[in-house]
Amino acid sequence: MSDATSGPTSAREAVLARVRAALAEATPADPPARAYGHGAAVADVPALFAERVADYRATVVRVAPSGVAVAVAEAIEGADSVVVPDGLPEEWLPAGLQVVHDESLDATALDRVAAVVTGSTVGIAVTGTIVLDHGPGQGRRALSLVPDLHVCVVREADLVADVPEAVSRLVGSVTAGRPLTWISGPSATSDIELERVEGVHGPRTLHVVLVGG
Amino acid sequence: MRVALFATCFNDTMWPETPRAVVTILERLGCTVEFPLEQTCCGQMLTNTGYAREAVGLVERFADVFEPYDAVVAPSGSCVGSVRHQHAGVARDCGRPDLALRASAGAGKVHELSEFLVDVLGVTDVGAAFPHRVTYHPTCHSLRMLRVGDKPLQLLRAVRGIDLVELPGAEECCGFGGTFALKNADTSVAMGSDKAAHVRATGAEVLVAGDNSCLAHVGGLLDRQRAGVRVMHLAEVLASTEVDRAQSHEPGATGRGQR
Amino acid sequence: MSATFVGMPAFPTAAREALGNAQQRRNLRHATHTIRDKRARVVAEVDDWEELRVAGAAIKDHVLTHLDTYLEQLEESLTRAGATVHWASDAAEANRIVVDLVRATGSQEVVKVKSMATQEIELNEALEAAGIDAWETDLAELIVQLGHDRPSHILVPAIHRNRAEIREIFLREMGAVGEPAPAGLTSEPRELAEAARTHLREKFLRAKVAISGANFAVAETGTLVVVESEGNGRMCLTLPETLISVVGIEKVLPTVADLEVMLQLLPRSSTGERMNPYTSMWTGVTPGDGPQDVHVVLLDNGRTSALADDLDRQALRCIRCSACLNVCPVYERVGGHAYGSVYPGPIGAVLNPLIRGTSSAVDKSLPYASSLCGACFDACPVRIQIPDLLVRLRTRVVDEKRGGLPSGEEIAMKGMAWVLGDADRLERAQKGSELGGRLLRRRTSLGRLPGPLSAWTDARDAPTPPEETFRTWWKRERG
Numbered sequence: 027m028s029d030a031t032s033g034p035t036s037a038r039e040a041v042l043a044r045v046r047a048a049l050a051e052a053t054p055a056d057p058p059a060r061a062y063g064h065g066a067a068v069a070d071v072p073a074l075f076a077e078r079v080a081d082y083r084a085t086v087v088r089v090a091p092s093g094v095a096v097a098v099a100e101a102i103e104g105a106d107s108v109v110v111p112d113g114l115p116e117e118w119l120p121a122g123l124q125v126v127h128d129e130s131l132d133a134t135a136l137d138r139v140a141a142v143v144t145g146s147t148v149g150i151a152v153t154g155t156i157v158l159d160h161g162p163g164q165g166r167r168a169l170s171l172v173p174d175l176h177v178c179v180v181r182e183a184d185l186v187a188d189v190p191e192a193v194s195r196l197v198g199s200v201t202a203g204r205p206l207t208w209i210s211g212p213s214a215t216s217d218i219e220l221e222r223v224e225g226v227h228g229p230r231t232l233h234v235v236l237v238g239g
Numbered sequence: 240m241r242v243a244l245f246a247t248c249f250n251d252t253m254w255p256e257t258p259r260a261v262v263t264i265l266e267r268l269g270c271t272v273e274f275p276l277e278q279t280c281c282g283q284m285l286t287n288t289g290y291a292r293e294a295v296g297l298v299e300r301f302a303d304v305f306e307p308y309d310a311v312v313a314p315s316g317s318c319v320g321s322v323r324h325q326h327a328g329v330a331r332d333c334g335r336p337d338l339a340l341r342a343s344a345g346a347g348k349v350h351e352l353s354e355f356l357v358d359v360l361g362v363t364d365v366g367a368a369f370p371h372r373v374t375y376h377p378t379c380h381s382l383r384m385l386r387v388g389d390k391p392l393q394l395l396r397a398v399r400g401i402d403l404v405e406l407p408g409a410e411e412c413c414g415f416g417g418t419f420a421l422k423n424a425d426t427s428v429a430m431g432s433d434k435a436a437h438v439r440a441t442g443a444e445v446l447v448a449g450d451n452s453c454l455a456h457v458g459g460l461l462d463r464q465r466a467g468v469r470v471m472h473l474a475e476v477l478a479s480t481e482v483d484r485a486q487s488h489e490p491g492a493t494g495r496g497q498r
Numbered sequence: 499m500s501a502t503f504v505g506m507p508a509f510p511t512a513a514r515e516a517l518g519n520a521q522q523r524r525n526l527r528h529a530t531h532t533i534r535d536k537r538a539r540v541v542a543e544v545d546d547w548e549e550l551r552v553a554g555a556a557i558k559d560h561v562l563t564h565l566d567t568y569l570e571q572l573e574e575s576l577t578r579a580g581a582t583v584h585w586a587s588d589a590a591e592a593n594r595i596v597v598d599l600v601r602a603t604g605s606q607e608v609v610k611v612k613s614m615a616t617q618e619i620e621l622n623e624a625l626e627a628a629g630i631d632a633w634e635t636d637l638a639e640l641i642v643q644l645g646h647d648r649p650s651h652i653l654v655p656a657i658h659r660n661r662a663e664i665r666e667i668f669l670r671e672m673g674a675v676g677e678p679a680p681a682g683l684t685s686e687p688r689e690l691a692e693a694a695r696t697h698l699r700e701k702f703l704r705a706k707v708a709i710s711g712a713n714f715a716v717a718e719t720g721t722l723v724v725v726e727s728e729g730n731g732r733m734c735l736t737l738p739e740t741l742i743s744v745v746g747i748e749k750v751l752p753t754v755a756d757l758e759v760m761l762q763l764l765p766r767s768s769t770g771e772r773m774n775p776y777t778s779m780w781t782g783v784t785p786g787d788g789p790q791d792v793h794v795v796l797l798d799n800g801r802t803s804a805l806a807d808d809l810d811r812q813a814l815r816c817i818r819c820s821a822c823l824n825v826c827p828v829y830e831r832v833g834g835h836a837y838g839s840v841y842p843g844p845i846g847a848v849l850n851p852l853i854r855g856t857s858s859a860v861d862k863s864l865p866y867a868s869s870l871c872g873a874c875f876d877a878c879p880v881r882i883q884i885p886d887l888l889v890r891l892r893t894r895v896v897d898e899k900r901g902g903l904p905s906g907e908e909i910a911m912k913g914m915a916w917v918l919g920d921a922d923r924l925e926r927a928q929k930g931s932e933l934g935g936r937l938l939r940r941r942t943s944l945g946r947l948p949g950p951l952s953a954w955t956d957a958r959d960a961p962t963p964p965e966e967t968f969r970t971w972w973k974r975e976r977g
């Protein structure tokens with residue numbers, strides 16, 4: 027037996043040995059029988075998604091593909107600077123908009139940017155959740171975190187009904203080593219008397235542009 | 240139908256009117272009730288205080304005494320909870336797998352009063368009359384261990400003349416909890432005081448429940464407050480028939496029912 | 499108030515003091531009822547809630563009974579993804595690892611995501627002793643840290659504080675450790691949250707090292723998951739160069755698919771929302787995105803002592819949602835501090851004695867800090883049979899005391915068992931109560947009684963015994 031205090035390898039052996047000793051007599055439990063739902067029967071997924079996102083006091087607008095740029099323009103009105111990730115479809119941005127491109131902005135520089143526009147990977151109707159896998163058009167994680175306004179474009183084609191469906195779609199991203207950020211409304215806290223307050227460290231405003239067709 | 244009555248040691252010793260009421264109800268419904276004299280206690284108090292080794296003898300006695308019967312009925316949610324939910328585990332933990340098997344096998348035929356009436360006999364109207372304002376506290380073990388649901392309320396709703404009012408925060412524990420009431424007396428009293436305040440807010444004359452131990456705790460607080468609310472076991476309400484007898488339960492008297 | 503739980507008295511003593519704090523009782527009552535109602539509403543929305551609970555319990559049971567396999571798989575996946583894995587048998591070892599890692603970066607400060615595991619090992623105290631400032635960034639943790647207070651709830655560590663108290667703490671303390679609170683700060687939750695945002699932002703922007711826990715760790719991919727609300731977690735997990743995550747060994751899940759269960763159970767049980775605002779998942783190092791120096795410390799610290807037994811092991815299913823606290827009638831009245839641990843409430847009453855043992859006064863008393871009402875089991879998203887565990891632990895406490903001089907309780911219980919062990923003995927004892935009943939026949943209840951029964955009669959009248967037991971009546975009428 028190795029000495030548990032003499033180094034990392036021995037601590038590893040000590041913990042694993044204790045685990046094995048504890049389990050020596052235990053009856054192994056089977057993997058779960060998954061009797062819960064997968065793909066809830068939702069009549070109108072985009073409508074439910076829009077409703078549930080709005081429940082978190084996020085703004086949701088529904089547009090046709092041709093209307094994205096106008097909706098984005100409205101969302102960022104008043105923001106004096108806007109950052110966009112590489113790979114964001116050009117047609118989503120209002121013509122002539124001055125944008126900051128995300129090249130090696132450090133945190134302090136990013137903190138001076140007022141708004142960010144990103145795409146998304148999956149939207150979940152039942153929970154009103156948007157998932158970013160930070161692929162092209164979504165940017166690295168800090169980008170959609172530090173600016174105070176997050177305008178997020180979600181395609182109806184990327185919507186699913188429930189969490190299990192979403193996880194099925196996201197397994198590939200995780201296996202490929204991508205980080206995921208699940209966003210359900212603007213940042214919030216209930217730490218003071220359990221009263222929900224929107225807007226703490228993450229973007230205080232979440233503006234979702236839901237693209238139909 | 241031949242039914243064994245498990246009176247429970249507390250009821251037998253302290254509240255005999257409750258098992259007597261069970262006899263009245265069951266005989267009224269055509270059952271032949273037997274009271275096996277060898278019975279004593281389910282051992283719950285010992286088990287829940289950590290004295291499983293002392294309780295295991297009572298688990299065995301319970302199996303010995305009640306094994307010959309097809310149905311056992313007891314006017315206590317928590318004692319039935321202990322028999323059904325704890326006996327086999329106590330036996331197992333004390334190295335008595337044989338007894339654990341017997342306890343598991345026998346558990347299904349042991350019923351709390353409201354379960355027996357509604358599920359086994361299929362009756363909700365037991366022919367009772369009780370013209371008083373009543374509120375019902377669903378004790379924790381009936382509610383969450385036995386899952387009796389609204390069976391006691393179904394029975395109470397069928398009582399003639401009753402004015403049944405809903406108890407606010409009904410599903411919250413009254414704070415009795417066996418030796419908890421002594422070991423953590425301050426917390427127990429804080430919980431019980433909230434329960435008593437809810438009871439008083441209903442304006443009920445009588446607080447009804449399926450466990451005399453919880454009733455002794457809340458009733459003891461109500462009495463100390465001179466609240467003028469009486470406590471009564473569900474069985475006694477269901478046993479009441481003639482209006483005059485019910486009226487002789489002087490509403491507003493302190494202390495527990497008639498002796 | 500001391501910042502640690504060392505030397506806590508037994509639960510009833512601490513509870514008595516807490517019950518006397520009227521302000522805290524009002525705060526707790528308001529908070530627990532608010533969250534209880536929210537949880538009930540969002541759980542009722544889910545048709546397959548029970549199936550999810552069953553699956554959640556089954557996933558955990560499967561993982562825990564194959565824990566060695568999954569821990570090794572997790573280590574391998576993490577290493578492949580560029581993370582460095584460390585193992586810690588106990589708190590001291592974990593603290594040493596983290597302190598050394600921080601020192602190696604040359605940084606004098608760290609930002610922290612709320613993490614039960616690091617509170618459990620008292621990492622902040624270890625960092626402080628090493629001259630490293632640890633900034634808690636979760637709002638409630640910030641309130642506790644600035645107030646030199648102790649956490650009293652798993653999810654909302656400052657649940658015992660109301661808005662006015664929080665405002666005072668912010669005004670008094672923020673300036674000493676960074677950006678001060680604005681002078682005109684009111685007690686509006688929105689303004690208080692804004693003050694926290696401003697206070698912490700400079701710390702986030704300059705921090706080089708972050709310390710987190712993890713809600714889940716996926717063995718097949720090496721993915722860690724942090725579930726949060728405010729975005730402080732995302733700040734810590736994303737902006738610094740070095741990220742150190744301290745993860746209890748019971749947090750491992752086999753597959754990504756298991757998250758579909760946990761991410762339904764946890765948010766609804768914990769904050770009473772359909773989904774929490776932010777969930778972050780990361781797999782080791784992501785080139786060009788987030789910390790490039792990633793460490794994971796796998797922590798035992800007593801968990802393996804709850805692993806062998808089927809019932810004990812259920813406690814390791816816990817996903818720290820705090821639903822059991824919020825529905826607990828004892829917690830609601832006494833609050834979290836009396837439990838003498840960062841794990842209060844029903845789960846604390848079982849987890850602490852399981853992982854710390856039952857040698858201290860408070861750990862011996864915790865299994866008794868419950869009326870066994872069962873509300874915790876009904877609320878628990880992974881179906882931990884907390885009442886059964888409490889009873890089991892009571893037996894352990896009693897059995898450990900056996901053999902010495904018997905206590906009054908032991909003598910009473912043994913006497914009771916002897917009397918009840920035989921129907922004739924019971925009947926003879928009942929003759930005494932019948933005599934008492936005849937002597938007291940005019941009274942319906944008793945006032946204050948002496949001795950141990952005074953614990954009953956200090957606030958409650960006691961029933962008088964009847965003149966005739968049921969047994970006597972039966973023999974007379976039917977015998």
Ligand code: SF4
Nearest residue numbers: 816817819820822878
């Ligand atoms: S024991 Fe269950 S209810 Fe309590 S915190 Fe853990 S998972 Fe949640």
